[in-house]
Amino acid sequence: MRVVLSDVDVTASPGDRLGVVGENGAGKSTLLRVLGGRQAPDSGTVRRPARVTLLGQVPDLPDGGTVRDAVDGALASYRGLESRMRELEDAMSAGDAEALEEYGDVLEEYERRDGWSADARAERSVAGLGLGAVAVDRDLSTLSGGQRARLALALALVSADDLLLLDEPTNHLDDDALDYLESALREHPGVVVVVSHDRAFLDAVCTSVLDLDPSLQVEPDGTTRVGPERSSGAYTDYLAAKAAGRVRWAQARDAWETAHDEARAALSGASRQVGHGPRAPRDNDKFVPHFLGQKVDAAVARRVRDAENRLARLEANPVPRPPEERAFAGLGAARPADGVLVAARDIEIPGRLQLDALDVTATTRLLVTGPNGAGKSTLLAVLAGELTTAHGTVQHRGRLRIGYLPQHDAAGDLGATAATAYGVGRGGDPQRARDELRTTGLLHPRDLDRPMGELSVGQRRRVALARAIADRPDLLLLDEPTNHLSVALVEELQEALAGGTVPYVLVTHDRWWRRGWDGAELRLAGDVRGQR
Incomplete structure (x- = not known):
């Protein structure tokens, strides 16, 4: 239970x-x-x-x-x-x-x-x-x-x-x-x-x-x-309170580790003195009172007890390690190639999307907006190479790694485990895929071997997000990434993208994200005939 x-x-x-x-x-x-x-x-x-x-x-x-x-x-x-x-x-x-x-x-x-x-x-x-x-x-x-x-x-x-x-x-x-x-x-x-x-x-x-x-x-x-x-x-x-709490937690853990190390060192040093009382008296100082040796032994014993008590108190009330950062931290280390990554020209999908030109470069931070049916999700699928256009061209830079998170995740094999679903199409052995998914922190270890059909919608969304950011992509295409995710996870993703180097194209209904947006914006009209 x-x-x-x-x-x-x-x-x-x-x-x-x-x-x-x-x-x-x-x-x-x-x-x-x-x-x-x-x-x-x-x-x-x-x-x-x-x-x-x-x-x-x-x-x-x-x-x-x-x-x-x-x-x-x-x-x-x-x-x-x-x-x-x-x-x-x-x-x-x-x-x-x-x-x-x-x-x-x-x-x-x-x-x-x-x-x-x-x-x-x-x-x-x-x-x-x-x-x-x-x-x-x-x-x-x-x-x-x-x-x-x-x-x-x-x-x-x-x-x-x-x-x-x-x-x-x-x-x-x-x-x-x-x-x-x-x-x-x-x-x-x-x-x-x-x-x-x-x-x-x-x-x-x-x-x-x-x-x-x-x-x-x-x-x-x-x-x-x-x-x-x-x-x-x-x-x-x-x-603000959450950020301050994370700092306090890290400081408390550091202080506990320091005190724990000092207590162990004190106990080790004091223990080495036990049984090593004063040297045997020489002929010329036999007058040294025997009680001085007893006092030294008592002082050493006290130091040992104090160190033991201090260590016991620390270990009875340990400060756990703060939660580790998720794999989003890797987005800040990405080094995409310079220049144009994806070039789209004269794109047309009848009834869904019509666009003259769009260049996605290594510095692109693009928010795609527009009413429902304007073609936002269609555009991302086209840029990802998942959807073929009726007219126009889409050119990708050679060996371009694209991380694509569609709005609606493909069902796939619901009998496959989360780790297996994560590793599909990525090569390597199943154990490596399992280890990689575990280290992202996006899914609890107890859920790694559960069938996808038994996971919640939010948990399946996390597997899809882990796939999208795997292998440090050169470009991220994110379609409604806030869907079914906790606010803490969305905050971490938004912060990582804002402070990272990976270019991305974003579609989101999240008002908080949109209100704070300071990058470029492409607005698609509701009527595709008006997009030229």
């Missing part, structure tokens, strides 16, 4: 908006289920308010009915409060004095949850998340996956429960819907706990961030432990 979560302490008050981040498999979704009462912890306690909404990545909608039925279901609690208030009003009119106290409690609850605007809020949520054009009498079974996800999110916002738990709510949302969601969560009166890989969203919404990845914690008694860490502020503040 593998422990998913351990030593997690979470306290939140109304108005707190907690973002949860961590590697794939760190237990983010599990934490939401535990907080929401859907899963009981093996140990520990959870105290939660009475009204909780948990929205997972799979939309939780009724099996039947219409959009109107679903909205009415989200408003049912308000309808119940309204109905009870009418009953109590009638009772008070009939002279029931005891009804007054309950009426005050029900009215307070109704106002606290802003029941007066619940219907208007439902309309705003449905429209704000891009469903305004969907007929209210439309059957839920006819909605697309994206529409179902957005409707489920809209209904969760309508509920205005005291605890709102959201798992990757930004999936399937365009920029306008994202703006609405961010605004709605900032106005939510209760507690919000959200798992998300969208860094711009986390920065816009969160008042604190809980990182489930290991961080070094210093206890009040001076001992250390490795566990989750919570930082105050938005995602920007979390990044």
